[in-house]
Amino acid sequence: MPDTTGEPVPAEKGQVQPQSASPDEEPRIGVYVCHCGDNIGDVVDCEQTAEALGKLGNVVVSRSYIFMCSDPGQKLITDDIKEKGVNRVVVGACSMFLHEQTFRQAVSRAGLNPYLYYHIGLREQDSWVHHECPEEATEKAIRLMSAGVAKARLMRPLEPVRLEAAKHALVIGGGVAGLRAALDMARRGLKVTLVEKTHFLGGRTAQWEHVFPTDEDARTLLRGLIEKVLAEPNITIHTGAEVVAAKGYVGDFQIRIRQQPRGVSDDFEAVEQAIAACPVEVPDEFDYGLTTRKAIYRPYEECTPAGVVIDWEHCTRCEKCLEFSNNGGIRLDDAPHEFEINVGAMVVATGFRPYEPPQGELGYGEFPEVITLPQLERILASDGPTGGRLEWNGHPIRNLAMIHCVGSRQIEGVHKPQPDGNVNDYCSRVCCTATLSAANQIREYFPDVNIFDVYEDIRTYGRGHEDYYLQASENRITFLRYVAEETPEGVKAQKGDQQPRLGRVKDHLTWGEEIELPVDLVVLAVGVMPSPVDDLVVVFKISPGHDRFLLEVHPKLRPVETAVTGIVLAGAAQGPMNIQESCAAAGAAASKVEGLLSQGRVELEPYVAQVDPERCQGTGECVRVCPQEDAIHLETFSVSGREVQRAVVTPANCNGCGVCVSACPNRAIDVQGWRLDDYEAMVDALTAEIPALEGVV
Amino acid sequence: MSDNRLDVDTLVVGGGIAGMQASLDLADQGYQVALVERDPSIGGKMIGLSKVFPTLDCCSCITTPKMAAVAHHDNIPLLTYSEVESVASNKNGFVAQVLRKPRYVQEEDCTGCRSCELVCPIDLPDDENEFGRTSHRVIYVPFTTAVPQTALIDLDHCIYCGKCIKACPPDAIDFTQQPEHLEIEAKTIVLATGYEVTPYDAKKEYGAGKLGNVIDALMMERLLAPTGPYGRVLRPSDGKQPDSIAYVQCAGSRDLTLGVSYCSRVCCMYAIKQAMLLSGALPMADITIYYMDIRTFGKGYEQFYQNAKTMGIEFVKGKVARITEDENQNPVVRVELIDENSRVAERTHDLVVLSVGMLPGWNPQATFGVPVAEAGFIQIPDCNVSPTVTTQPGIYATGTAAGPMDIVDTIMTAGAAAAEAAAYMQNHKEQEPAVPEAAPAMRDKRSTVHA
């Protein structure tokens, strides 16, 4: 049995000897096959696999265990390293994305270089895809792992690339999530730069007046948060600014920012006159198009930064406002300016936008009496288009219907897809409670209004949310339930109708009765969609998910990280979230950034190109094919009195793609840890007549 | 660690996923964290689950590495089987008195080899981990993946035969062990004491826990886990492999008769998850979920629900009024079928699972002076903007101690609590030597706004 042949390494005074000193030492390989509970074990015969691998050369221990990643599982490895002199480790388990770090840490705990461990994915690449054919799956497991053993024989100790990290973080987006993340990081001593695309801080929250679950005034909430942010000397804020280009890596990103000028100076006084003079009128996005604003405007009274700005997209440069501009208070010729900053990590908190129903969905765009929930929020706001009165086109509202899940929980084939071809098949999480909160407010301030709430499921899930539902029921709000296959028909008006009606609703709460509701306002509880981030996705090479929200690496293991180390997510950019959840996510993001940058340095994987100067002839092929900037270049050396050119790698900029390896005519470049010899040995092992297979499969 | 004193930056109370994640987030920033867990192992409820929604990752695969990371982190002294008895505050923060309960096994010596367990003659119901559905010996390692892998003795059932002493290779057994007291000084505290589920005998309409084949969902998690009591799904009254399984939603949530008005947030998702896992484990079985609203609100959750529907899981909108049993101990569910004109029907199943709700776990008021709010979860005054900040400066709450939530949301709040605690400590470090600054000076130091 290979298990018993291992001779314990003499340990000096109980100290673990670092065993990776010599790359030439005889490999003593430990092989570990994980059952992953029943994930692998139900398909692959793990005992047989371990037994077969135990027969391979250099393998001194071969074991299987129910959960290798658990503490007792890791202990098997660390004990074997210490007691059996194992100096190369191969683990066959779940995906390496899940647990490569776990096992690296275990291996280094036992005193071995962490890169003397290799991971084989037996779950994703074997048991999950071949659960119908266990015998073949077992053979595949043996072959995959014997390739791992072949690589292990050639493995050498590696050191991560260590770099200085800028103790400076960038936050993109100035909504509650971005503000909260900036505050959390600054309070820990990091320098923070926050860029906000619009000219004002606060994001969507500024547009609601009354927020659940506390019934707070959103403006007060925001003011409190913004005050704290402003009081932080570590934070620099750029409004009207966007990231236009980025390069670098964790610890050292170079970010190019473009900032639009405001066009109006801080101390400009004749604000009202200038606004009155401006002849341009455009729909006011702050009121979701219910009102208009001028090309020189401010979104709302107490916005931060205070003061007015010019909307360059719509400004016609008519210069009417200049009349009030004494000494250059207004400057129409200001140009955007660009600048660069250097940051160690960043938080993407770009938030969301409400779903915009296509023309005709439930009568939207056809009947003026059909509006969206964000528009209703503006109507109810004291600084909104009606000053908080529940009116529409000058008439007080008497009967109101609210329809849930518009633009959410959509079904393919039933609903109109978005331009990318996907429907919004997700739940938007915030609209149910926001709808009921609005309904209760209406009940309170306008007790005579009849409210019909038309829903599929009521999702008042959060702490304090259910109370809105209970209150709504007590408030005699009439609930009607539809099922996904039979959504309400939409709004129609018949001849002689004083008001439109919400057409055919099949109510599943009252014996499936079909009802038509005469109402004077229909409110669509529209869902949320991510803010447009196509440009950031390209600039940062991060990915959106199927639902277009930015994607985390793993919702439980790495919930705020993106696939790019050093770029983390916060708030509604990642998925629908309410304020509380956005702030919690921002805190988690800040913690992650702290963990990355607090030491002032970061470590990158050592898998970078390495030039063999003996073989390099200085052809420059590698430099030509390399897709990265500044990753490889030619330098002049003097070799026995002769000037020669040799390729030199800048490890921090190399991403280990290996294109140069394939281009080099002299086989002078290899990627560390993944040399051509490694691949050859692995391929040989995969296709070999494996003695280990004898008598097993 | 001196013998009975420990000086750390943060004291984390509770070693479920919330406490583990908060500890790791702080320790990774270089803070010293003492993690105090009441049970013999860390892991909380999560380590007992089967697979976790929405990714259907095997739960052990997600939890055990975190447990190991906590146990091996240089900055985290881990104190299991320990309780905080009292806390006082001083100028540096807090001083906590911690009781270390005796295991009657030396933690430093025990290797978790289980030799003792094999020779111990008495089997006891494993109430802590398996709801009594299986057994452990009087001396036992809590469960396969427990951290630490240290045995403990249930002295109340011990006959002092001494077999374990003879069997133990490292001589770790010590019947004379006494409770120990430890003083922990910390600058900040994170409360992560978690939740309990609705007792499954709470509702007399549902049989008050007396029906042999009505179980709660946590129990079903164990039946579905590879490390579970039977190693497969069997019903507890007679070991039959069930052909028809029903879920009763909101069994303990949104139920004013139990004094619980709130939604427990996770039950819809875990029921759907279990239903999916059951249809994998028992492909021939019929699975029904009786619900009022399906609340699959998280990222990817609605899609999960729609997948379950296409897998043939039957979703029936209806409130279950009563559960009884027939002469073969088959549960009979009386339900108003809302989509069938609210007709009242009686349906017989082999096994019924109660989707029990989340109740507050431990009340920190007496020990930490942190009050709880409605329903008994920790009070968070500024819950929108500061969702982890309690009424006590320097004390933060994370996870289900602050209200029902799933693992994803729990991990988020753990990071947020860590950020708050770190900021608080940084702030106090800076303020210590200096005289408190006057307000005008603060204004000079404001952030720079380039508008």
Next chain:
Amino acid sequence: MTAKERDEAKKQTEMLAALRKQHSDQVKQAQALLKEQQNVRKTLRGAMKAGPRTVPQLAEATGLPSAEVLWQVTAMKKYGLVIEEGLNEDYEYYLYALSEEVKR
């Protein structure tokens, strides 16, 4: 055994005896539990001698409630005394048999 080891063994025996005395009521109860458990196990082993049995079959043969039988069989299985032998012919119940270890 060296003299020292003998000495220690003796001390241990004395300590255990003292502990038994000190906790005599509780030890009595635990011993009763052990006794009962041993009896139940004996009947169950008897019922499985003839071959693999389902839980209801074992309950009928021993007169024990079926839930109790399931618990005992599960406990025995956990410590390797009983093994599971597939489903019965109606595909409803699993069959349990004594493990080789017990048969010997």
